[in-house]
Amino acid sequence: MASDHTRTAILAAAERLYADRGFGDVTLRDIVAEANVNLAAVNYHFGSKDELIAELFVTRSIATNRERLRELKAAEEQGGGRAPIEVILHALVGPTLRGCLGPENQRSSAARFMIRASIKSVPPIRRIKNREIDHLRKFAGAMRRSLPDRSDVDIYWGLNFALAMAHHTIRESERLTKLSEGKCDLDDVEDVVARVVSVATMALTAGRTEAKAPSKVAAR
Amino acid sequence: MASDHTRTAILAAAERLYADRGFGDVTLRDIVAEANVNLAAVNYHFGSKDELIAELFVTRSIATNRERLRELKAAEEQGGGRAPIEVILHALVGPTLRGCLGPENQRSSAARFMIRASIKSVPPIRRIKNREIDHLRKFAGAMRRSLPDRSDVDIYWGLNFALAMAHHTIRESERLTKLSEGKCDLDDVEDVVARVVSVATMALTAGRTEAKAPSKVAAR
DNA sequence: GTCTATACCCCGATAGAC
DNA sequence: GTCTATCGGGGTATAGAC
Structure with a gap:
């Protein structure tokens, strides 16, 4: 004590x-x-130093995952075991984005720590992330229930792209601000969440991608 | 000599x-x-050690960027200064994905080095990446010419999401393979490229995202 | 069980002889 | 350009005080 x-x-x-x-x-x-x-x-x-970093990371990580599952569970219960895909994706990326983005001047050191962790990815952090697969599987399951006609492969790719957009936006938020000369407002977290969810939803619901096409487009 | x-x-x-x-x-x-x-x-x-890493990174990085611009230029010339958005996105993410993904057993050490660099991101590498903004601006320009009705903000977000999907897929390729139990084939590079281009194209051409909507969805 | 003092070993960097 | 020698500083390990 x-x-x-x-x-x-x-x-x-x-x-x-x-x-x-x-x-x-x-x-x-x-x-x-x-x-x-x-x-x-x-x-x-x-x-060790690494395990100290890991301890900080897991604490925050567990909180985010709990919030994710809380939103997911609430959504599926409300829909009788089958939630709309947008809501599932919202539960997936919302907590993470909300935890790392937002007005710079009011960013907690916990939030700034998580941004560093997203960028640097020391060994212990990757170890923890690999243990997160079971957690992600729950979202894959919910997505499958939401879109029963979609193939597993498409589900996984959709999940991958949703996480990609969320994490990359956090990682490279500074670069996006510079590139867009401030036009992309990363402080408006709910707008960012809406954009990510919107694109990921399209990825998962649009007519099958004709993925296997050779698509020799622009190949000199 | x-x-x-x-x-x-x-x-x-x-x-x-x-x-x-x-x-x-x-x-x-x-x-x-x-x-x-x-x-x-x-x-x-x-x-220094860092500058040694930087040297290795820039060499490879410059080659990729050159290939990107070659594809972009060829596409715009062919289209009379205005290329289809899919082709622009293909030029943006194709070279990067092709340079880092592909059959594991034939991956060059240069490719594996770049994957490590994508994950670890030591200071000199981030320095170089920040200098890449001018390079990305050329793609933003081409995208604006291709989609003149689209707002700058949407263009930048589309660019951001395209890069997000490409880089995250490289970074977390191992996790995606595990999560999907091998169902997502990361060795089929052209399929991956097609998927990323397809989703990014949708993000950029779909009816305006009603991004500003509060979207209180699933908020307990 | 907790905490302290201290020593260890290896790393990246540098100085100066050749 | 190349080498030897060495330095300062980093994380880690241990012995022992409370």
Whole structure:
């Protein structure tokens, strides 16, 4: 209880510093100085630098996944076990986008930490992401129930593209702002969510893509 | 001439080792051992570990961008300065996907290096990517000419989503394979290209997204 | 169980001789 | 251009104090 003051102080200091300066530029010595604890305490409580990062990541990650499933479950219950595809996609990408985007000046250090994590992807984070497959399978199942005529392959590609748009937009938000000279407003989170959901829905509902066509288009 | 044998040997060894084991797990000492050169030679020729990685990345990156522009130019000339949107998108994502995907067993170490680079994104690589904005602007221009009725904002979002799908599919190809239990065939590159182009085209040509709608859907 | 002091080893970088 | 030697600093491991 009072005893994990050290542990908590390390987590708080680490999250703040990582959010501000990234993983590579923050040393454990920086963190322990900020938290006013001893260097060895990090290894005692977390085992290694990577596992400290992992701990921060999972905490936030679990919260997002819980919110995703909450929205998904609510939607399927309301629809009698079969939700509209837009609503499923909304549950999939909404929590993630809402957790990382939004007005810059009010972005929590937790949010900025998650953006860094999206970009850098150190080993422990990839490990955790790979364990997320079971979580994604639940969405694949809901999508299959929503679109029973669609092939599994199309479902998976739709899921992949939805996540692609959400994560890439977070990862490269700075570049998109620069490229569009500010015309793309990344602070309007609900607009971004709507755009991603809209495109992903089209991908999943449009007449079969004639994917196998050679399409030698523009091949010199 | 004979003098840059050292330089070349370092580049070759570095690319191979980074492709196999990633940036974090390969030390300069590993590289110089593989290349049979002296440790200090790396800093003499490249300045730092990061700049060595950057050199490898730009070489490959420039080749891809050249191919992209070649396809774009050919398409616009053929269409009298105005190419179909599918063809523009094909020129945008085709070279990148072709350079990183394909049958696993025939993937060059250059290709595997670029996949690592897509995932890890060390500082020098992000620096280079930010310089790519001018390159992307050329595609935005072509897209605007192709779809003159579309707003700039929609053009930029379409461009963003096209790149998102391409890069995310490369980054997370392993996860998609696992998730779909092999049903999504990432070795069939032209199929992947066709899928990305198809979805991005829909995103850009479908009736205006009613993006600003609050869309309180599923909000508990 | 917690926390501290300290030492270890390896990494990237550099200086200076050749 | 190339090499040897070395430096500062990073993460990690351990021994022991509370």
